[in-house]
Amino acid sequence: MTNQQGSNRISSGVIAAVSAAVVAVGGGVAWLTANTTQTPTPSTPTQRIPQSGQSTTQQPGNEQTANVYWLKATEKSFELVPQPIQVAAAQPNQVLETAFQNLLAGPTEGTNSTTIPQGTQLLGLKVENQNEVHVNLSEEFTSGGGSASMVGRVGQIVYTATTLDPNAKVYIEVNGQPLEVLGGEGVEIQQPLTRESYKQDYPL
Numbered sequence: 554m555t556n557q558q559g560s561n562r563i564s565s566g567v568i569a570a571v572s573a574a575v576v577a578v579g580g581g582v583a584w585l586t587a588n589t590t591q592t593p594t595p596s597t598p599t600q601r602i603p604q605s606g607q608s609t610t611q612q613p614g615n616e617q618t619a620n621v622y623w624l625k626a627t628e629k630s631f632e633l634v635p636q637p638i639q640v641a642a643a644q645p646n647q648v649l650e651t652a653f654q655n656l657l658a659g660p661t662e663g664t665n666s667t668t669i670p671q672g673t674q675l676l677g678l679k680v681e682n683q684n685e686v687h688v689n690l691s692e693e694f695t696s697g698g699g700s701a702s703m704v705g706r707v708g709q710i711v712y713t714a715t716t717l718d719p720n721a722k723v724y725i726e727v728n729g730q731p732l733e734v735l736g737g738e739g740v741e742i743q744q745p746l747t748r749e750s751y752k753q754d755y756p757l
Contacts, residue, residue: 616641619652622712623665624705630757631701633708634665635716648717649686650678656713668705670696676728685745686714689726695735703736704755711746722747 620635640651653675660667670693677689688710698706707725715721722745725732732742743754 617648617717619648620713620716621652621656622709622716623660623662623667624709624757625665631705632757633712635712636660636662636665646678646680649680649714650675652713652716653678653688656709667709668698668702669709670694670698670706677726684718684721685724686718686721687724687726688714689729692728694727695732698736700736700738700740701757703738703740704757707735707740707742707746707755708751708757711748711751715748719748 617640618637619640620637622633622635624631625634638652638655640648642648642651656667657669657673657675659671672691673693674691675689676691677687679687681687690710694706710725711723714723724745725742731744733744734740735742740755743750
């Protein structure tokens with residue numbers, strides 16, 4: 554009987570000790586958790602991930618080669634010579650617009666020349682039906698020079714406008730109106746113009 558009671562006391566003591574240990578450990582864990590510096594969980598970098606159809610940086614357009622046409626003196630007259638330029642453009646018209654901006658700015662190489670009057674501006678440019686190029690120029694385009702100068706500048710416009718499609722048809726406008734006669738000597742402009750018609754009708 555005495556042994557049984559002793560066993561009960563021992564068992565009760567063991568249980569009490571274990572319970573105390575569990576409480577102590579649990580309290581320690583709770584204290585440790587409460588006092589430990591929490592390392593923030595990194596948030597998902599949603600701002601760095603491009604959304605569908607968007608980009609975090611602007612991508613350059615497709616780079617294309619276009620030719621700007623200048624005049625080069627020969628023994629008897631002039632000839633049209635191309636100068637290639639690289640154009641990064643997202644829209645088709647941007648290639649031709651950039652080419653014309655370079656053309657109207659004037660040549661950068663000493664051996665080339667232009668008969669397009671200084672101050673001529675590109676008022677508009679559009680491509681229609683895939684093979685028709687409409688070029689609208691300011692009135693400065695019609696000023697100054699004789700027939701040779703007029704023929705030369707028309708050639709520069711036609712060849713530069715057809716740099717992406719040599720078979721395209723070109724319509725030249727001045728202040729939004731079709732160009733019919735150019736210069737004081739009355740060079741008649743038969744539109745639409747193509748490279749072939751220019752060679753036949755307006756020899757340099």
